[in-house]
Amino acid sequence: xxxxxxxxxxxxxxxxxxxxxxxxxxxxxxxxxxxxxxxxxxxxxxxxxxxxxxxxxxxxxxxxxxxxxxxxxxxxxxxxxxxxxxxxxxxxxxxxxxxxxxxxxxxxxxxxxxxxxxxxxxxxxxxxxxxxxxxxxxxxxxxxxxxxxxxxxxxxxxxxxxxxxxxxxxxxxxxxxxxxxxxxxxxxxxxxxxxxxxxxxxxxxxxxxxxxxxxxxx
Amino acid sequence: xxxxxxxxxxxxxxxxxxxxxxxxxxxxxxxxxxxxxxxxxxxxxxxxxxxxxxxxxxxxxxxxxxxxxxxxxxxxxxxxxxxxxxxxxxxxxxxxxxxxxxxxxxxxxxxxxxxxxxxxxxxxxxxxxxxxxxxxxxxxxxxxxxxxxxxxxxxxxxxxxxxxxxxxxxxxxxxxxxxxxxxxxxxxxxxxxxxxxxxxxxxxxxxxxxxxxxxxxxxxxxxxxxxxxxxxxxxxxxxxxxxxxxxxxxxxxxxxxxxxxxxxxxxxxxxxxxxxxxxxxxxxxxxxxxxxxxxxxxxxxxxxxxxxxxxxxxxxxxxxxxxxxxxxxxxxxxxxxxxxxxxxxxxxxxxxxxxxxxxxxxxxxxxxxxxxxxxxxxxxxxxxxxxxxxxxxxxxxxxxxxxxxxxxxxxxxxxxxxxxxxxxxxxxxxxxxxxxxxxxxxxxxxxxxxxxxxxxxxxxxxxxxxxxxxxxxxxx
Amino acid sequence: xxxxxxxxxxxxxxxxxxxxxxxxxxxxxxxxxxxxxxxxxxxxxxxxxxxxxxxxxxxxxxxxxxxxxxxxxxxxxxxxxxxxxxxxxxxxxxxxxxxxxxxxxxxxxxxxxxxxxxxxxxxxxxxxxxxxxxxxxxxxxxxxxxxxxxxxxxxxxxxxxxxxxxxxxxxxxxxxxxxxxxxxxxxxxxxxxxxxxxxxxxxxxxxxxxxxxxxxxxxxxxxxxxxxxxxxxxxxxxxxxxxxxxxxxxxxxxxxxx
Numbered sequence: 001x002x003x004x005x006x007x008x009x010x011x012x013x014x015x016x017x018x019x020x021x022x023x024x025x026x027x028x029x030x031x032x033x034x035x036x037x038x039x040x041x042x043x044x045x046x047x048x049x050x051x052x053x054x055x056x057x058x059x060x061x062x063x064x065x066x067x068x069x070x071x072x073x074x075x076x077x078x079x080x081x082x083x084x085x086x087x088x089x090x091x092x093x094x095x096x097x098x099x100x101x102x103x104x105x106x107x108x109x110x111x112x113x114x115x116x117x118x119x120x121x122x123x124x125x126x127x128x129x130x131x132x133x134x135x136x137x138x139x140x141x142x143x144x145x146x147x148x149x150x151x152x153x154x155x156x157x158x159x160x161x162x163x164x165x166x167x168x169x170x171x172x173x174x175x176x177x178x179x180x181x182x183x184x185x186x187x188x189x190x191x192x193x194x195x196x197x198x199x200x201x202x203x204x205x206x207x208x209x210x211x212x213x214x215x216x217x218x
Numbered sequence: 219x220x221x222x223x224x225x226x227x228x229x230x231x232x233x234x235x236x237x238x239x240x241x242x243x244x245x246x247x248x249x250x251x252x253x254x255x256x257x258x259x260x261x262x263x264x265x266x267x268x269x270x271x272x273x274x275x276x277x278x279x280x281x282x283x284x285x286x287x288x289x290x291x292x293x294x295x296x297x298x299x300x301x302x303x304x305x306x307x308x309x310x311x312x313x314x315x316x317x318x319x320x321x322x323x324x325x326x327x328x329x330x331x332x333x334x335x336x337x338x339x340x341x342x343x344x345x346x347x348x349x350x351x352x353x354x355x356x357x358x359x360x361x362x363x364x365x366x367x368x369x370x371x372x373x374x375x376x377x378x379x380x381x382x383x384x385x386x387x388x389x390x391x392x393x394x395x396x397x398x399x400x401x402x403x404x405x406x407x408x409x410x411x412x413x414x415x416x417x418x419x420x421x422x423x424x425x426x427x428x429x430x431x432x433x434x435x436x437x438x439x440x441x442x443x444x445x446x447x448x449x450x451x452x453x454x455x456x457x458x459x460x461x462x463x464x465x466x467x468x469x470x471x472x473x474x475x476x477x478x479x480x481x482x483x484x485x486x487x488x489x490x491x492x493x494x495x496x497x498x499x500x501x502x503x504x505x506x507x508x509x510x511x512x513x514x515x516x517x518x519x520x521x522x523x524x525x526x527x528x529x530x531x532x533x534x535x536x537x538x539x540x541x542x543x544x545x546x547x548x549x550x551x552x553x554x555x556x557x558x559x560x561x562x563x564x565x566x567x568x569x570x571x572x573x574x575x576x577x578x579x580x581x582x583x584x585x586x587x588x589x590x591x592x593x594x595x596x597x598x599x600x601x602x603x604x605x606x607x608x609x610x611x612x613x614x615x616x617x618x619x620x621x622x623x624x625x626x627x628x629x630x631x632x633x634x635x636x637x638x639x640x641x642x643x644x645x646x647x648x649x650x651x652x653x654x655x656x657x658x659x660x661x662x663x664x665x666x667x668x669x670x671x672x673x674x675x676x677x678x679x680x681x682x683x684x685x686x687x688x689x690x691x692x693x694x
Numbered sequence: 695x696x697x698x699x700x701x702x703x704x705x706x707x708x709x710x711x712x713x714x715x716x717x718x719x720x721x722x723x724x725x726x727x728x729x730x731x732x733x734x735x736x737x738x739x740x741x742x743x744x745x746x747x748x749x750x751x752x753x754x755x756x757x758x759x760x761x762x763x764x765x766x767x768x769x770x771x772x773x774x775x776x777x778x779x780x781x782x783x784x785x786x787x788x789x790x791x792x793x794x795x796x797x798x799x800x801x802x803x804x805x806x807x808x809x810x811x812x813x814x815x816x817x818x819x820x821x822x823x824x825x826x827x828x829x830x831x832x833x834x835x836x837x838x839x840x841x842x843x844x845x846x847x848x849x850x851x852x853x854x855x856x857x858x859x860x861x862x863x864x865x866x867x868x869x870x871x872x873x874x875x876x877x878x879x880x881x882x883x884x885x886x887x888x889x890x891x892x893x894x895x896x897x898x899x900x901x902x903x904x905x906x907x908x909x910x911x912x913x914x915x916x917x918x919x920x921x922x923x924x925x926x927x928x929x930x931x932x933x934x935x936x937x938x939x940x941x942x943x944x945x946x947x948x949x950x951x952x
Contacts, residue, residue, distance in 0.1 A: 005302040012283040015523030026276035130486040139501035184491040189443040193355035194401045204443025547887040583874025585837040606749030627753035655947040669886040670917030673945035680715035
């Protein structure tokens with residue numbers, strides 16, 4: 001194995017010399033382009049996020065504070081005929097929400113039970129440029145909950161709304177070191193593999209619902 | 219069709235006669251053009267992002283050795299391991315060993331063109347492991363025992379009926395008279411079948427769209443979420459990637475992500491774009507305990523130092539295939555190789571040798587659409603021409619067209635000689651076609667005249683008429 | 695003493711020279727009416743593109759060398775073909791990359807080489823033309839003219855300015871017609887598929903006439919239209935712009951009509 005490494009490295013050094021043929025190596029970009037739509041004040045970004053997330057096939061409910069979240073989730077489940085069982089990602093914020101306000105819902109943490117169809121997780125940030133959520137794995141955020149349920153409900157605080165993917169990664173970077181996985185999620189799971197017909201819900205969630213909290217967290 | 223590039227002409231003939239394939243290809247091209255136009259309207263900065271993507275890749279390639287070293291060190295620091303493989307055989311052996319070391323036997327795969335390139339699946343099967351494809355398109359192809367025909371939309375050559383037939387033949391435990399008329403039925407069945415497999419996966423093998431040196435991360439881009447299910451639910455995650463996939467930083471990866479989906483499918487971004495940085499950490503409730511990155515050379519270092527260096531900028535978006543009128547006429551399988559279309563016509567001679575792959579660089583009208591859409595500005599027509607130059611200079615690869623060109627060029631360099639033969643040929647053809655304006659039966663021009671009439675020349679040549687028109691025109 | 699007007703050399707192209715001299719005369723007419731003094735260097739045969747695209751770099755260089763010798767002393771080189779103009783403009787400098795003095799000469803020649811219609815609009819400032827054709831037409835974008843030289847709007851503008859011409863776009867105007875030089879000989883079946891798609895798109899536009907700036911494309915399209923017994927006529931755009939339509943269209947009979 002180390003022989004292979006040495007052989008490959010040796011060939012690469014020769015190849016790079018030939019490629020440069022005496023000239024300077026190509027430099028990195030001076031600055032990285034931020035599309036216009038990844039910029040703007042908070043209100044503009046929230047509005048753009050809304051538009052782009054819908055375009056990507058997500059649905060959104062906006063509420064004023066965390067207290068209203070369980071009821072909003074209950075309404076969504078009812079409207080979509082998704083039953084009354086729910087798995088919560090064990091984030092402190094989600095667990096603090098008044099789930100007892102919605103006794104109809106059977107709520108559990110972390111583990112995916114047979115028959116579970118819906119999970120609620122907390123997004124790290126919202127990315128306005130394409131209506132994208134940044135989620136991560138962690139003790140309080142099992143990655144499976146972003147992928148296994150039929151419907152994924154993501155709680156997003158508008159205070160974490162940013163313009164670009166880079167801005168979102170900055171927020172993540174505050175968790176040093178990087179999580180095992182950080183995923184940009186845009187809309188539900190999809191494919192066009194059969195006759196180029198767009199279809200939803202191949203392996204991941206069929207529905208992505210975003211609860212956008214637009215106000216002070218309680 | 220034969221999985222052999224030297225059979226391209228015969229394969230193309232079969233493809234042109236295949237009505238189902240022709241329908242599928244027509245839809246691919248038409249949709250792509252229209253959807254790409256919409257995408258460009260939505261993002262005015264797209265052209266600037268293409269230019270930037272080229273700069274990023276060029277820089278990465280110019281420093282490939284250093285960035286690979288940095289990547290390896292970072293992966294190790296996060297508890298993963300990097301394995302270096304010079305060629306396809308070494309890569310296959312390494313993955314087999316890693317699978318055996320895992321102690322598990324249930325192997326699942328995400329979509330990886332490199333795994334096709336190294337012929338991984340058959341090798342694992344021969345050694346008692348049966349990897350299951352999880353990308354829907356690849357899963358369908360696995361049931362049909364077929365190769366992908368496009369780097370991003372592997373089953374684009376099939377219709378729903380063919381997929382249904384494959385499911386009926388492959389899912390023998392299900393009711394044979396069940397309804398599979400609609401793509402939704404097919405989707406539901408595939409989802410259910412593969413969900414069970416995901417939940418019981420020991421080893422997940424994925425590709426990587428990018429490798430990030432600064433953090434030792436991989437970036438995995440899917441629409442289905444299958445890749446993410448693999449690395450979240452399997453105990454061992456094996457990443458298979460070519461050495462040219464490395465980029466310096468997360469910012470670079472993000473900049474490339476911005477042009478990848480837009481070029482590949484015309485989407486803004488795929489549903490799932492993940493940055494994966496090693497095995498599970500102490501606090502992770504899920505994820506693999508073992509993380510391997512298998513880095514593969516398989517001719518890439520050779521390409522890097524060659525005239526074809528620019529081809530390593532490729533981010534496998536498939537836009538060149540989707541727009542190429544030749545690919546659009548015959549589809550991917552006609553190329554008889556892992557990679558098809560313009561990018562495949564450049565890579566395949568390097569991967570399998572010019573003798574076998576000779577027809578591929580020839581199969582282009584140089585329309586240039588590929589270069590127009592390549593997100594990293596690979597000069598595809600120029601690279602195709604470069605292969606033609608190598609072919610032309612190799613006496614062993616000669617053909618009649620080459621002889622014709624040499625004769626014609628000999629005359630074209632000698633104006634007097636040229637005009638002598640030109641006048642004869644033009645007079646003859648003009649006479650043949652004078653009455654109708656065209657020539658229908660022309661013995662030596664069989665290939666043109668198969669489907670076309672040859673328009674008759676007007677008679678006389680411009681140069682001779684001009685001489686008479688202005689007898690004392692000074693030379694210059 | 696130099697006469698007034700732009701000093702232009704016409705690179706007539708091997709296809710126009712052999713197949714359709716009237717296009718060359720139409721080009722001369724348009725140039726002279728635009729105030730140009732046109733010279734036709736007598737030694738020209740071809741720009742070298744067939745050799746170049748076939749991979750015969752040696753012959754391409756040899757031919758290009760002759761073109762540079764014959765044409766470099768003029769102020770402008772004008773070509774009634776997008777692909778030949780593209781050859782000189784975009785590829786000549788690279789042909790001599792290893793020979794700096796020659797590369798310099800090639801670059802200087804490239805910088806003053808123009809496809810005909812874009813020369814009329816972008817250099818001579820033409821907005822109208824003398825042609826008086828009546829009928830409907832569509833314009834096919836030859837790949838090199840479009841992608842190497844950016845010729846797209848110019849012919850459309852001049853055609854739109856003709857009072858009795860109705861222009862209609864065909865949906866796949868920018869898609870290759872399948873000529874590709876030796877490509878149509880090496881892969882005739884694929885080429886035919888491509889020209890069929892082009893013709894289907896043209897016929898959908900319901901026009902009397904298809905125009906382009908490249909004789910290779912036009913011979914290919916006309917040849918296929920003829921084999922299919924189509925009524926759509928085919929001409930080089932220069933013929934229409936110059937008002938020189940006495941000659942039959944490409945693959946058209948002398949008596950007129952098929």
